[in-house]
Amino acid sequence: MTTRNPNRCPTHPGEILAESLEHLDISKTEIARILQISRQHLHGILKGERSVTAITAARIGKLLGNGPTLWLQLQANYNAWHVERDIDVSSIPTLEASKKVNMQTEHSC
Template sequence: MPDSHRDPNREPTHPGAILREDVLPALDLSVTAAAAALGVSRQALHRLLAEDVAMTPEMAVRVGKLCGNGPRVWLAMQQARDLWQAERAMADILARIPTMHAA
């Protein structure tokens, strides 16, 4: 969903949740089978699916190949989530930084 249509108060979905809830069931893959297909350990994939770690560029390349949609969509999901979290964590700091405009 484009940012202009997304509720700015709702945290973007972790890409691991999309894999866990939508992709793996649609592909009829277990975590073990998906990890083998991706060439990663079951534990590494489990950490992503449990939302304990971020989607890395390397994992995005693997997942994008498996799904046939490329890495950019997976990295965009992670970036949206990371930025959302950073903006909230830094709200007090950002409030003190002026926005400058060219004369």
């Protein structure tokens, strides 16, 4: 298994979606209609200018048959890489391990 270069930005999910759609004989206008989003919204995703939301991820995952998790993980990786470089959190203290354990609670859906 190869290790990803941490200095290289993860691929935006829109780029992967664009590659996936190239192999389909369906127009982007039709894809947007199927996904229930505007054509402009779809183009924004494909160009990496818009994020893939949970709702859009569910729709893309259904369309392509690979579920929403892949698309959400791709977007989360992309977002995390950028926020780690763009946001200064140096003034925020890190809690001690014992305090972290007390903050964790079980959640159910």
